[in-house]
Amino acid sequence: MGIDGDASNTALLLRLGLSSTLDSPSKPHNYHIPNKNPSFLKLEATSFDDEPSLTLGLSGGALATATQKVDVKPAAASAGDLYPQASSVTVSAVSSFSSGKAKRERELSSEELMEVEKKNNSSRLSDEDEEGVNGRKKLRLSKQQSALLEESFKQHSTLNPKQKQALARQLNLKPRQVEVWFQNRRARTKLKQTEVDCELLKKCCETLTDENRRLQKEIQELKALKLAQPFYMHMQAATLTMCPSCEITSGVADGKRNSNNPFSMASKTHHFYNNNPLSNPSAAC
């Protein structure tokens, strides 16, 4: 897939390049291509038809002065020998202007490339050489590598460049691979956490549903009680006015008020809910 994408980009850019004059790019230094917007790229490239700084000759190095990225290209090509999955090497002159590839080629610069070349005889190299350049080859991390990565991840879920380099050296991997591993690891962690949160919310939802059901039932019971209220209110008024221990004298008035407000829980609780007015009227006190 990635290769197809590269191919299409290549076709586009080559076409644009050929439509331009290949010599003397007039804006070699400041030319900027928004690598995240192909349509914009096309527009801008055509609008600069007479200033063809986008002519990325397939011969490679033709526009070596165009950008810093192009300077990296020969090194990237050598790295491509090591890492066949980076098949974009064949179109590196073009793809170096697209975000992902450009980044990777950037990463293969300087000391890393030296390191990569040092590793020419590593076991991984022989494996990848055998795989050829078609399609990407999936690396299988060894248990030791995974353990060390996990250990490192426990300490810090993100790496600074030095840590990344050191870890890559230690693991005999590319810094990019370490970076990718950490990115994926963070993503997996987040996914796991999301799943845990989801489970938690489900349980919470179930609890609330139960609670809601219980409260609905209670409402039904209260409504049923309310139907019988005239009888109870009558009793209540009489009882309250005669409460011997509290000597509540406002019973009648309160009783009237409460009868107008059947949801007055304080009075209801006092007289109906917590106590049986029929058995012991003064117990609530």
Add this chain to the structure above:
DNA sequence: AGGAAGAATATGATTACTTCA
């Protein structure tokens, strides 16, 4: 054969730094 795991890739956003008018 089909699914899961996970490595790799693509893409967009953000930030810091540099350059230049």
Add this chain to the structure above:
DNA sequence: TCTGAAGTAATCATATTCTTC
């Protein structure tokens, strides 16, 4: 010299692809 705009590079999150088991 200061400043703001534009360009560049690095890094991250996220989504997706694709290989391997």
